[in-house]
Amino acid sequence: MTLIEAIICGIVQGAAEFLPISSSGHLALLHAMFGLSDPETCMTFDVMLHLATLAAVVCVYSRDVLALIKAFFTMIGKIFSGRGKELTGTERFALYIIVATVPLGLAFFAKDAVTGVAATPRAVGILLLINGFVLLIGDRAGRGCATAESLGAGRAFAVGAFQLAAVVPGLSRSGMTVTGGLVCGLERTQAVRFSFIMSVPAILGASIMNVTEIIKTPVERSQLGIYAVGMIFAAVTGFFALKLVDFIARKNKFSLFAIYCFAVGTAAVIFG
Numbered sequence: 001m002t003l004i005e006a007i008i009c010g011i012v013q014g015a016a017e018f019l020p021i022s023s024s025g026h027l028a029l030l031h032a033m034f035g036l037s038d039p040e041t042c043m044t045f046d047v048m049l050h051l052a053t054l055a056a057v058v059c060v061y062s063r064d065v066l067a068l069i070k071a072f073f074t075m076i077g078k079i080f081s082g083r084g085k086e087l088t089g090t091e092r093f094a095l096y097i098i099v100a101t102v103p104l105g106l107a108f109f110a111k112d113a114v115t116g117v118a119a120t121p122r123a124v125g126i127l128l129l130i131n132g133f134v135l136l137i138g139d140r141a142g143r144g145c146a147t148a149e150s151l152g153a154g155r156a157f158a159v160g161a162f163q164l165a166a167v168v169p170g171l172s173r174s175g176m177t178v179t180g181g182l183v184c185g186l187e188r189t190q191a192v193r194f195s196f197i198m199s200v201p202a203i204l205g206a207s208i209m210n211v212t213e214i215i216k217t218p219v220e221r222s223q224l225g226i227y228a229v230g231m232i233f234a235a236v237t238g239f240f241a242l243k244l245v246d247f248i249a250r251k252n253k254f255s256l257f258a259i260y261c262f263a264v265g266t267a268a269v270i271f272g
Contacts, residue, residue, distance in 0.1 A: 001045065001223060005034050006230035013049040013230075014056065014237025018196065018245050020135055020175025020257045021264070023053075025124045028169045029268060032121045044219055045227055047207050052231035054203045056238030057196055064197055068094045089149035096194075099153045100160035101201045107167045107209075125268025127170025132261035134171070138179030139254040146185045148194045155184040159194065163202060170265075173199065174245065175257070188249045196242060 001009075009030055016023035027046055058065050067090050075091040078084060087095065146155075162180030166173040174195050181191030219227060248254065 001034075001226055003226050003229060005030075006045075006226045007233050009045070010049060010052070010230035010233030011237045013046075014053055014234040014239075015241045016172075017050070017053040017199075017234075017238055018056075018174050018241040020131070020172040020178060020245070020254065021261055022128060022131055022166075022170050022172040022175070023050075025128055025131075025170035025172075026264075028124050029121055029264075043210055045230065047210050048227055048231055049234045050203050051207060052234035053238040054200060055235050056242060057199055057203075059239060060242045061193070061197055064193070065200065068097065068197070072098075089147075093149045096148065096151050096153060096156035097198050097201065099156040100163065100194075100198050101205070102157065103160040103164040104167075104202060104205060106164060107206075121268045121271075124170040125265045125270075127168060128261045128265030128268065131171050131175055132258040132265065134179050135175050135254050135258040135261065138175070138182045139252070139258070141179070141182045144182065144185030144191075145187050147187065147190050148197075151181075151184065151186060151194065158184050159198070163198065167206075172261075173202065178249070178254070188252065189246060192246050192249045196245075 009027060012026050012030060013023050015021075016026045024046075027049075071088070071090040071094040075087060075094050078086055078091070146152075151159075159177055159180040162176040162183075163173060165171055166176040177195035177198065178191045181194050182188065186194060248256070
């Protein structure tokens, strides 16, 4: 991989991870475009880019993340001491993030099948078209007023089910979870907040699932610096993408991303 290719992949990952247009789908298309056919090498770089975007989430939502880490331990203490009804808003938020992450456990068993679903650019294009329709549904569903602290365990699990669908490259994790949050009654900015914070355990879990394959395929020393530059671009781009999505959510303009998915998806189907 060249430095320019790493920078392009980093920028695309940083933007597409949080903009509801599917980072994995775009990376798959870029791999095909650049002729990166070694699956192990691609996986290692993809995981590194995802960790870079994780850093962006932690930076933007640092106050929430720190509060939730603290609330997790106090929540566990209250639940095991029979004081579950005394949970604070932040403790309930931490509980709902855990509940929303539970459906992702199924991704471990469907890992190989999921990889095969989007094995070609044309398949990714079809999934991007589906992603566009999902975004249109979310754009018309955003009339709720619930907050992340008042979502409820049942609806949190439902949002997690939307996230499970996004393990397929071409379906956006942020697009699916924001739409899921809107359908479940979250206020728009709260749906974005819940979606991005629940991405922290999702990205960590996905990285852990791939760690054995990464260990088996050590990165060439000559590529380390190139990969590091790609990570920096992914983190910086991701930071600004997070801010942009929050702004667009307030303006009720998710349909713009649907149009983009329709355009890229159509191009991938035709030329893939």
